[in-house]
Amino acid sequence: MKYFITPSFRTLILKWCGITFIDRKSVFIGTDVLFDNLKGTKTIIGKNVTITTGTKIINHYPVLSSSGVTEYSTGDIWIGDNVFIGMNSLIIKPITIGNGAVIGAGSIVTKDVPKKAIVAGNPAKIVDYIDDSNS
DSSP states (O other), X not given: XXXXXXXXXXXXXXXXXXXXXXXXXXXXXXXXXXXXXXXXXXXXXXXXXXXXXXXXEESEEEEEETTXXXXXXXXXXXXXXXXXXXXXXEEESSXXXXXXXXXXXXXXXXXXXXXXXXXXTTTTEEEEEOOOTTX
């Protein structure tokens, strides 16, 4: 049986679990979003952020050697203000997502995303930038 938790209560629960919000009440987090913070790492989320259903945010990744996985690299994830993260995206490794960035649905983000960049794909690549000149 699944229980529905309202978006405002989701952010409160995540705050209790160690996620840092600049302005928790301006953030929307969809259902089935996973935050996997290892001890000693942080996830910081800015203002007016939308993280849609099925997204996974992971602060570590395996380091492979000839003998297999020998260790994990860890670090913080910073999500800037006014960011939109599309459905079923994977954010992995210590990275920064710049203010105003858009992550396309199903993207796998393994590198920093500049501000106002639109990224998509596996691995996510910049496909365009948001142009504010018409605003």
